[in-house]
Amino acid sequence: MDLEAVRTFAAVAEAGQFQRTAADLSITQQAVSKRIAALERGLGVRLFTRTARGAELTIDGQAFLPHARELLRVAERAVASVRTGRRPLRVDVIASRIAPSGLMRGFHHAHPEIDLDVVMLFDVETAVAAIRSGAIDASFRAVAMPGRPLPEDIESVRVLDEPLQLLTGPAHALAGARSVTLAQLVGHRIWMPGIVPGTEWAAYYDDLVAEFGLTIEATGPNFGSDALLDTIADTPALATFMSEQTRLVWPTGHGLRRIPVTDPVPVYPHSLLWHRDNPHPALATLRAHLAATVAGPAADGTWAPGWVRPRRAG
CATH class of the missing domain: 3.40.190.10 (Periplasmic binding protein-like II)
Structure with a gap:
């Protein structure tokens, strides 16, 4: 369905006139009429009746209006979900009862203004693929596994032992x-x-x-x-x-x-992984929060496999 036609329909229903709607949308009255006519053809019904006072909704138009408004709200949410300045920061914490989940709870407490989507992915390969595709912004993992180094476009920093x-x-x-x-x-x-x-x-x-x-x-x-x-x-x-x-x-x-x-x-070494080209502004905030509040790699007297030491983040 043509969302511009739906948006025009909702605007006419609000204004009650084709001419006023044309002015509100900065288009011609003829363009408004064409959009409404195309929407009516697609639906197979009349949506408006022309009167001396302007345009009045038919019974079918009244039935369609709340759904049209919901379509527009859904479209707005869909666009917002992929705008990095507005969509939630998506972070993989592996499981709900382990340390990364606690780290993200601390981040949320310190920055309640940042919207979060917390997800739980199973293994490092799945997490890296999700980071590279943009499905998530970051993941907590122990990296890198023997014989399986991280891809060059994935950055990591060790945040907790x-x-x-x-x-x-x-x-x-x-x-x-x-x-x-x-x-x-x-x-x-x-x-x-x-x-x-x-x-x-x-x-x-x-x-x-x-x-x-x-x-x-x-x-x-x-x-x-x-x-x-x-x-x-x-x-x-x-x-x-x-x-x-x-x-x-x-x-x-x-x-x-x-x-x-x-x-x-x-010690089990937790690292934060992210894509080096990820532009989400909250990602930098998360990294700064972890650097300021988490102790980082443990001192002497601890043990972790040599392969978990990630390369320095760029």
């Missing part, structure tokens, strides 16, 4: 420890059914296992965090890793323990 913690049930051999070293975890079964081969977090834990001789089991279906917590609480032989800022709630009776891991502290 998040320590890992050990989660155990009350009967686990390490449940009473104030902290545990990586060496103390050798021989213990660490169960992580959420590890998916080919993802950046799978590559991270593969390197952690290889470096320190740990035993991480990814067997069994992943029924979600609640099922994982139930199993850890009830199985003294199992523990799991979780990141320090992961937000989980469990029943009091579970008696779960979150224990810091040390010597060295394994």
